[in-house]
Amino acid sequence: MATKKQATLLILVLAIIKFALPFFLQHPVYELHRDEFLYLEQGKHLAWGYMEVPPMLSWLSYLTHLFGDSFFWVKFWPSIFGAFTLIITCAMVLEMGGKLFAVFIAGLCIMFTAYLRLHFLFQANFLEVFWWALSAYFIIRYINSNQVKYLYGIGLAFGCAWLSKNSVSFFIIGFAVALVLTQYRTLLLNKHLYGAGVLALIIALPNLLWQYNHNWPLLHHMEELRETQLKFISPVDFLIGQILMYFTAFFIWVMGLIWLFTSKGKPYRMLAWIYLTVIVLLIVSSGKNYYSIGLYPMLFAAGSVALQQWTTIKLKWTRWVASTVILFLAVFTLPMAMPLWEPDKLATYYKERDVEGTGMLKWEDQQNHSLPQDFADYLGWKEIAEKTEKFYQSLPQVTKDSIVIYCRHYGLAGALKYYGKDEVFKLKVISDNGSFLHWIPNDFGFKHLLFVGRRMPAADDEVFQHFKKVTIIDSVTYKHSRQLGDKVIFFEQADSLASKLAAEGLKQMKQEFSRKKL
Incomplete structure (x- = not known):
């Protein structure tokens, strides 16, 4: 006993x-x-x-x-x-x-x-x-x-x-x-x-x-x-x-x-x-x-x-x-x-001990980086959330009322919703990546769009070709972050086709994951 x-x-x-x-x-x-x-x-x-x-x-x-x-x-x-x-x-x-x-x-x-x-x-x-x-x-x-x-x-x-x-x-x-x-x-x-x-x-x-x-x-x-x-x-x-x-x-x-x-x-x-x-x-x-x-x-x-x-x-x-x-x-x-120390110290430690040779610094892109991918995935989120919300708050109210904040992947969308302080700002955040796709309203419309992602949308990304003005606002600068270089881009004055094209694309994407007709 x-x-x-x-x-x-x-x-x-x-x-x-x-x-x-x-x-x-x-x-x-x-x-x-x-x-x-x-x-x-x-x-x-x-x-x-x-x-x-x-x-x-x-x-x-x-x-x-x-x-x-x-x-x-x-x-x-x-x-x-x-x-x-x-x-x-x-x-x-x-x-x-x-x-x-x-x-x-x-x-x-x-x-x-x-x-x-x-x-x-x-x-x-x-x-x-x-x-x-x-x-x-x-x-x-x-x-x-x-x-x-x-x-x-x-x-x-x-x-x-x-x-x-x-x-x-x-x-x-x-x-x-x-x-x-x-x-x-x-x-x-x-x-x-x-x-x-x-x-x-x-x-x-x-x-x-x-x-x-x-x-x-x-x-x-x-x-x-x-x-x-x-x-x-x-x-x-x-x-x-x-x-x-x-x-x-x-x-x-x-x-x-x-x-x-x-x-x-x-x-x-x-x-x-x-x-x-x-x-x-x-x-x-x-x-x-x-x-x-x-x-x-x-x-x-x-x-x-x-x-x-x-x-x-x-x-x-x-x-x-x-x-x-x-x-x-x-x-x-x-x-x-575990990420015991701040990133610079940890990266120096890895370099001094040739951790790269173990493969622990290789990311999904098959390249070696300063930190393991998981550790790099812990960084940069507050920065991008704060910069996006700061710009959003600087806009006149009439622009805020007619804007959506589109994030290229779920990590960005989730970070903006988690670290965002203003509830209206967080309600504006959408993404068509992963489960976020299902949470976009079917009938959403917009006159302006705040884009958060790695690269400027390509020419074949048709919705983004229907704005009068495009301005790069800011980006992630945290050097060890996997989000380094992710940008905040402001698309202004959408024409009459932008919302229609976005709605049609959204319907098509959702239909792929539903047996019901939308």
Whole structure:
């Protein structure tokens, strides 16, 4: 009993540290990430689905707005779910026979690997990791107890995972393959397994219906990713990523995978087959290396148990070596995991240590830059929002009444809405990028247009050719920002065709994602 209490106390302490640590590791000069602006805006337009993600993240966004929209509340959700993920991982350790040391190691793995940054980003990935980990936990509980309630727990986790991120389909396929390849294939004749499947389907059904009614934007989004990003990813890069993302403790998950194929790990071998199946699927489909991030809590749990079992007598001293290595590498890699310092200092640090050679400074454009892409995505938003709103406020009221503020992508639109101070100004902001497309009124009109984007619209962007005067007002000057050079451009005195062309183009774009005639 004392051991159980000690384990519970240790898990609680680790979870509290996990929750609080990122708040102390990010320098205050960094703002929100471009994707966070989009997901925050989704909370103001609740639906059963969006162009980018299912609805669960928007529910948390809605609560964030209720609590005041502050930086803390934006970051609260990934941080608290990170703590929950650590708790589940440590619970898996206990279920697989691990003791206090294994719990401690598993907690370090969740705190000081790729999850450190992931659990400070308001993106669907932190929900994905949580539900995948919970699915694995229920699998282990079923293996240990043979109680059907845990099959329904798996179904519940699968359904909720779908409402978080559709990538759970990879895990579900892996689960099915693992059933066939292990002694648990008899479950294929168990009616409760199919009952659990029905439960998962019922939970996921609202989003599936939304996808159907909007012509499956999930498929459109994946095709766009394949054309713009995924085609650059090689299997070698993907596999290297599986090491680098967990560099501080990669030997733990490797040990876990090996242990699952030993006699002691055999009862839980299903987890290994799930992992290998998903990895193969992601390689074949050119997935990004972080698409597998939900798999590793269960492997870290298994690896922690393996380390404990393999060092019970003669090699007990290696436990402290393992702990020290994880903590030492964590300190060494912190400047790459979190934006610890202001951008100039961080960029100098990277240059002095030739971080460019690791590939960590390579962006989606396949070029190296001064900061990692994620860090550069935290900068420049306040600047562009302030410059846009300042110019808007300088306009005469009659111009304000007949203007729209068009942003080329969702990050800019979301930043203007988040950092904008005047409510009327924020209502003027629109974008046809991502989910913002659906939030543009069908009957909007304008006489003037304030454009916010990287480049002057090209000649084939016909709407912009119907203004009498065009003036470049300002631009982003923050040198480390990914938004460097984004401009504020004022288009004045639209002719009679401008609004008509914009309305027709908007209708056509919306029609692509709707089964209803607009």
